[in-house]
Amino acid sequence: MKIAFLGLGNMGGPMAANLVKADHEVIGFDLVPEAREAAAAAGVSVVETAAEAVADAEAVITMLPNGQIVLSVYEEIVPAVQREDVLFIDCSTIDVDSARKAADMVREAGHSSIDAPVSGGVVGSEAGTLTFMVGGSEAAVQRAQPLLDVMGRKTVHCGDAGNGQAAKICNNMLLGVQMIAVSEAFVLGEKLGLDPQAFFDVASTSTGRCWALDTNCPVPGPVEGSPANRDFSGGFASGLMLKDLGLAQDAAELAGADTAFGRAARDAYARFAEIDGPKRDFSAIITAIRDGQLN
Numbered sequence: 427m428k429i430a431f432l433g434l435g436n437m438g439g440p441m442a443a444n445l446v447k448a449d450h451e452v453i454g455f456d457l458v459p460e461a462r463e464a465a466a467a468a469g470v471s472v473v474e475t476a477a478e479a480v481a482d483a484e485a486v487i488t489m490l491p492n493g494q495i496v497l498s499v500y501e502e503i504v505p506a507v508q509r510e511d512v513l514f515i516d517c518s519t520i521d522v523d524s525a526r527k528a529a530d531m532v533r534e535a536g537h538s539s540i541d542a543p544v545s546g547g548v549v550g551s552e553a554g555t556l557t558f559m560v561g562g563s564e565a566a567v568q569r570a571q572p573l574l575d576v577m578g579r580k581t582v583h584c585g586d587a588g589n590g591q592a593a594k595i596c597n598n599m600l601l602g603v604q605m606i607a608v609s610e611a612f613v614l615g616e617k618l619g620l621d622p623q624a625f626f627d628v629a630s631t632s633t634g635r636c637w638a639l640d641t642n643c644p645v646p647g648p649v650e651g652s653p654a655n656r657d658f659s660g661g662f663a664s665g666l667m668l669k670d671l672g673l674a675q676d677a678a679e680l681a682g683a684d685t686a687f688g689r690a691a692r693d694a695y696a697r698f699a700e701i702d703g704p705k706r707d708f709s710a711i712i713t714a715i716r717d718g719q720l721n
């Protein structure tokens with residue numbers, strides 16, 4: 427298939443490379459020269475503009491930073507495609523409202539689209555094991571499936587346009603709250619004289635068990651692969667968690683949902699970004715909780 431790929435960053439670059447490995451013809455564009463060079467080295471045909479990338483494409487995949495950028499890129503590329511019924515797949519994490527506006531733009535121009543944000547991070551993007559949460563028509567999802575199967579391992583169809591984004595922000599709100607709760611439990615345990623390994627052994631086999639504890643454990647030791655063992659490098663950046671918690675609160679306000687703990691988590695990660703910057707894994711928030719810096 428001839429695929430245009432726009433946004434060749436940490437996530438998009440490896441996703442495009444996996445499509446090349448599966449023998450698709452990928453024409454790519456990114457604003458940043460380093461991203462373009464890395465994609466070219468992986469076999470992507472890199473061009474100078476987004477419009478040029480999509481001109482002859484049968485499918486267009488975007489992996490961009492936010493909803494405003496996705497909408498401005500769609501304004502440029504939707505009129506620039508030359509084939510009939512092109513399939514647009516937006517994998518960026520963006521607000522539900524922008525995702526629905528993007529879908530309207532594509533439908534009005536006579537094409538098809540899905541929103542397909544991902545879970546699995548850079549590791550999943552490189553390994554082709556992402557999970558896609560998808561919003562759009564059944565027909566569009568079926569057309570996209572072979573491409574999603576190259577880049578990921580699991581697809582969940584969550585409903586109409588925008589529902590993929592809705593699932594993504596609800597999941598990440600849950601994860602942000604979970605990580606703070608797990609961190610507070612470890613810190614309280616430490617202050618009560620409890621060995622972190624002993625607490626882990628209890629909680630990971632008890633009712634407190636969750637991903638933030640048993641896979642991304644915020645203290646070094648109990649879980650070999652967790653970012654806490656390497657000074658919180660790699661993993662899911664706390665700045666991206668803050669972004670997703672912000673999207674969740676914007677959506678909650680618009681929908682009239684009472685998400686007090688999601689809001690508290692958003693505020694805690696905003697404060698943490700001021701203290702620690704946006705780069706370390708989001709489990710590093712335990713360091714600020716331990717030092718009492720979030721109050």
Ligand code: NAD
Binds near residue numbers: 434458476520
């Ligand atoms: P990134 O900053 O590494 O990549 C984004 C790329 O988009 C950059 O290379 C940037 O130059 C490019 N870009 C920006 N504006 C552009 C434009 N107008 N035209 C073409 N290219 C443009 O970010 P990332 O980590 O790859 O994240 C991409 C998306 O995936 C975000 O929406 C993020 O929330 C989501 N996401 C990231 C992760 C993760 O772990 N990194 C996990 C899940 C979802």
